[in-house]
Amino acid sequence: MTLVYLVRHGETPWHAENRYCGRTDLPLTERGRRQAEELASWAATAGLAAVYSSTLRRARDTAAPAAAAAGVPHQVDERLVELDFGLAEGLTSAEMRERWPEQRAAFERDPVANPLPGGEDPKAAIARGCEALDEIVAAHPRGTVLVVCHSTLLRLVTCELVGLDPSRYRELFPRVANTSGAVLRHDEGWELVEFNPSLHTQSTTSRDAFTDAT
Template sequence: MTTFFLARHGETEWHAEHRYAGSSDIGLTRHGLGQAAALGAWAVDARLDVIVASPLTRAQRSAAPSVETTGLPLRTDARLVEIDFGVAEGLTPAEIDDRHPEEWAAFSQAPASSPFTGGESGRAGIARALPVFDELAREFPDGRVLIVGHATLIRLLFCELAGMDPDGYRDLLPVLGNCSVTTIVYPWATESMAAHPNRPRIRLLGFDVPPDRASRV
């Protein structure tokens, strides 16, 4: 089984106004760069085997200090890019509701199943990103993997792997801190999985923990 450390990127230029960044390539703020540095300090003693990031700038910049402190090369994987929010990209929730009220209402009710026009459903994002975990688990059995990605995709994947309905991710997991660390062991299989296929496929060791308090187990 492989230990995965999942980290959201640092604060972006759209963060303060809560604008949906999605697949838009938005840079980090100065504060976001500081958050990335804190993640890099955590990585020093995390005994990582590999660091993988979304190709978007905010994820790569957030992973850069960890690459520097560990000496590991940075891998990027396009399958880890954030969900594309289509016509909602760059808008605040209030602006989306004003310009696309029916789509906002549908998204609010079932966010993993109701993509915005021109965008991608959360369930499609799960389908493209989950194989990354399977491939890394095969490559690094009993290894330690840092993935630097995005809040929506991480929460969707967490729900899927924990045996929960991804449409509930916004209610169950309303916030994921910038450069916080979520630690899971995957795949987590027990003898009861065959009889109970909806049981969690992960063991959770820590969720949304600031890097200065995150475990390096």
């Protein structure tokens, strides 16, 4: 059995206004760095076999302290990056509704069948994310692994792995806490153990650091 903590990175400057951040390589805020430090405190005693992350800075800077605290390698994988949101990058949901009301409405009805204008096909993102996780599990067949990635990819992949309809990811998982996400168990198949657990050794600022569904 492999236990995978598939978590979102720490807070970035676009968090407060819930601006869509896909491939824009934003840094962590000061609060985000504190969240990474708190995650590292948890990682020090979590019995991790490895830490993986997306190649984007916000994920790498969240994962690196955890890997150092756990004394395990930090490996990066481009397949774990966030979706490319195309023309929606840097915009809020309200701004999208003003610019392209029909496209935004279609996205809200079914975000997998109707990607945002110019955005990545969610099916392709699901395929690359699941491929990465399958390889991680194969490399750590009886270990506990931390994987730091991004909100939308995290929810899409979680749905796909545990047999939920990915087109309902915004409804099923409307919020993802910074430095939290999905706890997944892999044995003969995948099972969702918990969503949005507190991965910290004490009460922290991270628990209220939510975002609306993107």
